[in-house]
Amino acid sequence: MTTLPSASGTFGDKPVLSFPEGGAPAGLQVQVLEEGSGPVVEAGRTIVVNYLGQTWDGQVFDNSYDRGDTIDFPIGVGAVIGGWDKGLVGQNVGSRVLLSIPAEHGYGSRGVPQAGIPGGATLVFVVDIVGVS
Structure with a gap:
């Protein structure tokens, strides 16, 4: 059984991640x-x-909690990294979901250096699904 990070708080709270050994x-x-x-x-x-x-x-390379504003985007159609498309489709609105996304479903071998994401990085997201339209 793979150990995933734990996240503080509940839906709507800015989480703090704690990583396992x-x-x-x-x-x-x-x-x-x-x-x-x-x-x-x-x-x-x-x-x-x-x-x-x-x-x-x-x-932490990005979070919407500090900005005080949600983001919205089409899901499941390649508009965002693959880990989001694969991990969030099928979830319910109101859910808090933790995603551990390997490079092949994230930013690959290039990463996003200007955002502090090295090539080959595994990304961890806590996502609160606020709505769908």
Whole structure:
């Protein structure tokens, strides 16, 4: 059993991630931290989320909680990294989901150096699914 990071707080709170010993797990890992009771997120819809993104055992590179504003984007259609498309489609609105996304489903061997994401990095996101339209 692969150990995933734990996240503080509950839906709507800015989480703080605590990483386990050892390296990142292989493959995309999706853990529902809180199950929402809203509609199911379907591919092709626009999803509205709050999120925090951090490299495995590294720095937070982005979060919407500090900005005080959600983001929205089409899901399941290649508009965002593969780990989001694969990990968030099928979840319920109101859910808090932890994603551990290996480089092949994230930013690959190039990374996003200007955002502090090295090539080959495993990304960890906590995503609060606020709505879908």
